[in-house]
Amino acid sequence: MSKKSPGDFIKQVLGRPVIVKLNNGADYRGILSCLDGYMNLAMEQTEEYIDGQLKHKYGDTFIRGNNVLYISAQPKK
């Protein structure tokens, strides 16, 4: 993973499946569609997992940046 800044990491996972962990403990899995300078992000085919259990399927979702704990690239299937 050649990266010079954390921003480069994010660019590499745009359009790819990711796990977004929020500071309320829930995970949001789906396609990272885009994000802005405040770390606000839009996801597609979003699934909400709480304690590893699928709770909701939301489709298009806007997530506010200041609650994001981490964004992790899902391994390619």
Add this chain to the structure above:
Amino acid sequence: MSKKSPGDFIKQVLGRPVIVKLNNGADYRGILSCLDGYMNLAMEQTEEYIDGQLKHKYGDTFIRGNNVLYISAQPKK
């Protein structure tokens, strides 16, 4: 969902039914009437759900942006 920025996602759901999750865990469902640059938003026909249970019907409601966790488009009925 063609979007270039998370803001575009929000524009696409203006006037449509959405679920707004706040960081106290409650969901607010209704019509997203408008929002501003601080993510403050006004909703119509608002319903408050706590742990999936309908608790209140509020009609017009102003929600302060810094408590918003995510905004998700409700699937069209």
Add this chain to the structure above:
Amino acid sequence: MSKKSPGDFIKQVLGRPVIVKLNNGADYRGILSCLDGYMNLAMEQTEEYIDGQLKHKYGDTFIRGNNVLYISAQPKK
């Protein structure tokens, strides 16, 4: 409810009975007297509800904006 911005919503409910929910979970019901750009607000005939139970009647109350979760118009009696 014709609104162009969330601020317009607030102007429409000035002087009217509202419910103000704070992020500590309590509701404050009364007449929304005025508010400023930081969402600090002054209320009259304020009643404090905790878990739906009336706890205190305060009369004039100043509420600090950064604890406000939402402001909802009380249906006209």
Add this chain to the structure above:
Amino acid sequence: MSKKSPGDFIKQVLGRPVIVKLNNGADYRGILSCLDGYMNLAMEQTEEYIDGQLKHKYGDTFIRGNNVLYISAQPKK
């Protein structure tokens, strides 16, 4: 209570007995001596109530603004 801004409310209660609720749930009752633009305030004859129980009598107390939930005028005895 004729007020044009929440700040006017505060001016009206300077020098009067108030209840100051902090976001840790405690109430501080006493004479509102003064406050500044950050909502930092100084109180005299301060009493600390926790769950409605008098815990301490402090006399002069400086309270930091960002923990203030609300300030309410105590009814005149």
Add this chain to the structure above:
Amino acid sequence: MSKKSPGDFIKQVLGRPVIVKLNNGADYRGILSCLDGYMNLAMEQTEEYIDGQLKHKYGDTFIRGNNVLYISAQPKK
């Protein structure tokens, strides 16, 4: 206590025994040595009380301002 601003209150208690309550609930008692514009403060002969129990004697201590709930003048012995 003649004060015009909360800052005046603090100047009056510099060099005197104070109780500093932090938003984690602990009290720090000792001599208020100095403080800066961010409410960072240095104390001497500092004692840490948790739930009213003396836990530690620290001597010189630097306390970060944004955790300060209130500063109260200890009554002169």
Add this chain to the structure above:
Amino acid sequence: MSKKSPGDFIKQVLGRPVIVKLNNGADYRGILSCLDGYMNLAMEQTEEYIDGQLKHKYGDTFIRGNNVLYISAQPKK
């Protein structure tokens, strides 16, 4: 460890195995790939530990700076 500023410490551990503790209590262990001025950081071969138990292996992960509690150099094996 000759350092003049905390930033120097971080430079010394770039590309090395580190433990990153977040304020939700979880540890993230892996190679510190890069970080920016907001303390946002990218890690490789990331492992998530909760209460000392390995929970997930994530590979490339972006962690938002404002949740970072500390970064500690892992002793070289």
Add this chain to the structure above:
Amino acid sequence: MSKKSPGDFIKQVLGRPVIVKLNNGADYRGILSCLDGYMNLAMEQTEEYIDGQLKHKYGDTFIRGNNVLYISAQPKK
């Protein structure tokens, strides 16, 4: 302890053993190597104590300033 500002206190303890308490309740004990204007600090020979129990020995550690509750000089052995 002659100090004019809290910053002077910190300079006096640079290179000396300190206890750094974070707002998650843990203590970090070690040599205060350096710190910057945001209260980010680097420590050497760091030991993590939780509820007074030694949990980890970390060596060089970078601690983010906004989680620091207080810094206290350890009495010289």
